[in-house]
Amino acid sequence: MGSSLAVITGGPLAAAASKSGPAKNSGRRGPWEGEIAVKAPLVISTWPFGKPANDRTLEVFRSGKSGLDAVEQGVRLAEADLSNPSVGLGGIPAAHGVVQLDACIMSGPGHKAGSVAAVSGFKHPVSIARRVMEETRHVMLVGEGAERFARDRKFEEGPLVTPGQKAAWENWKKAQEAEKAKAPNHDTIALLMLSPSGDVFGACSTSGWGYKIPGRVGDSPIIGGGLYVDNTVGGAGATGIGENVMRYCGSFLVVEFMRQGLSPTEACLATLHRIASLDPKGYDLSINFVALDKRGRFGAAGTGQGFQYAVACDDYSKVLQSPGVTQKPVGPLGGNRL
Numbered sequence: 008m009g010s011s012l013a014v015i016t017g018g019p020l021a022a023a024a025s026k027s028g029p030a031k032n033s034g035r036r037g038p039w040e041g042e043i044a045v046k047a048p049l050v051i052s053t054w055p056f057g058k059p060a061n062d063r064t065l066e067v068f069r070s071g072k073s074g075l076d077a078v079e080q081g082v083r084l085a086e087a088d089l090s091n092p093s094v095g096l097g098g099i100p101a102a103h104g105v106v107q108l109d110a111c112i113m114s115g116p117g118h119k120a121g122s123v124a125a126v127s128g129f130k131h132p133v134s135i136a137r138r139v140m141e142e143t144r145h146v147m148l149v150g151e152g153a154e155r156f157a158r159d160r161k162f163e164e165g166p167l168v169t170p171g172q173k174a175a176w177e178n179w180k181k182a183q184e185a186e187k188a189k190a191p192n193h194d195t196i197a198l199l200m201l202s203p204s205g206d207v208f209g210a211c212s213t214s215g216w217g218y219k220i221p222g223r224v225g226d227s228p229i230i231g232g233g234l235y236v237d238n239t240v241g242g243a244g245a246t247g248i249g250e251n252v253m254r255y256c257g258s259f260l261v262v263e264f265m266r267q268g269l270s271p272t273e274a275c276l277a278t279l280h281r282i283a284s285l286d287p288k289g290y291d292l293s294i295n296f297v298a299l300d301k302r303g304r305f306g307a308a309g310t311g312q313g314f315q316y317a318v319a320c321d322d323y324s325k326v327l328q329s330p331g332v333t334q335k336p337v338g339p340l341g342g343n344r345l
């Protein structure tokens with residue numbers, strides 16, 4: 008993409024973070040990656056596995072499909088990726104050994120949304136969410152109802168637990184009996200796109216918190232929690248401990264901060280600061296946000312160090328490092344657990 012993107016690594020907040028806690032930075036100082044607007048189409052998504060999903064999104068969009076088709080297909084790539092243990096096929100199961108998936112999709116034009124939660128036996132929950140959005144008068148279907156809805160529409164069925172995940176779950180079960188169990192890492196793809204006509208689209212998909220209580224729903228399928236799009240402002244998505252995002256309408260808040268004039272990175276940081284100011288755990292939350300705005304700016308931030316996100320536009324496709332507020336590592340630390 009050449010000179011149209013100013014990629015600035017590091018940042019004052021990262022430098023100001025201390026071992027003892029969060030940097031005393033209001034999140035209003037930059038510059039950060041993505042502060043200078045780039046030409047749409049622009050795609051941003053969580054984690055390094057977002058890079059191939061971004062590339063797929065752009066490829067689908069450039070082939071003449073809609074922005075909604077593009078974000079859906081980008082997320083489907085992550086859902087089908089067996090090597091990704093936290094989205095779709097091969098996702099981490101719940102405590103009873105069954106993979107339960109959460110996903111949602113949002114269209115800026117029309118402010119439309121669809122969502123499914125705790126869905127088993129279907130590897131593409133993002134597409135089920137899209138059909139909920141397009142074919143029903145509802146926004147969200149869960150569990151058995153969502154599965155029946157998908158079955159009626161002939162969505163491909165099949166087991167989601169891979170042999171590797173089954174063996175890991177069996178080990179966890181044994182360790183749990185011996186009270187030595189550690190929940191595995193978990194991630195989510197939240198992907199946002201700005202089209203050249205200025206429309207914003209987003210989609211999000213995850214298997215959620217590993218070995219969660221069956222029926223647990225995280226932030227990812229919650230509109231305004233794990234994903235939010237406002238076609239007049241931009242969009243935001245989240246990853247990390249969903250309990251720490253959904254109690255604060257995290258992605259909605261990022262978008263609202265952008266509406267007030269903050270850049271995407273500043274808005275992600277301001278949201279982290281707001282949540283930490285209210286939460287008894289302070290910044291000990293393990294949450295991260297990505298965002299883009301209507302002007303073609305993008306950004307991300309996390310409570311800890313090491314949250315990576317992927318950005319693609321023109322002939323540019325990269326994994327970038329977000330600013331982290333504290334020196335703690337990015338991994339999950341416990342959600343609602345005290």
Ligand code: SD4
Pocket residue numbers: 193194195213214215216224225226227233245246247248249250
């Ligand atoms: C959830 N936010 O279910 C998701 C999981 C995730 O990094 O993103 N983990 O809570």
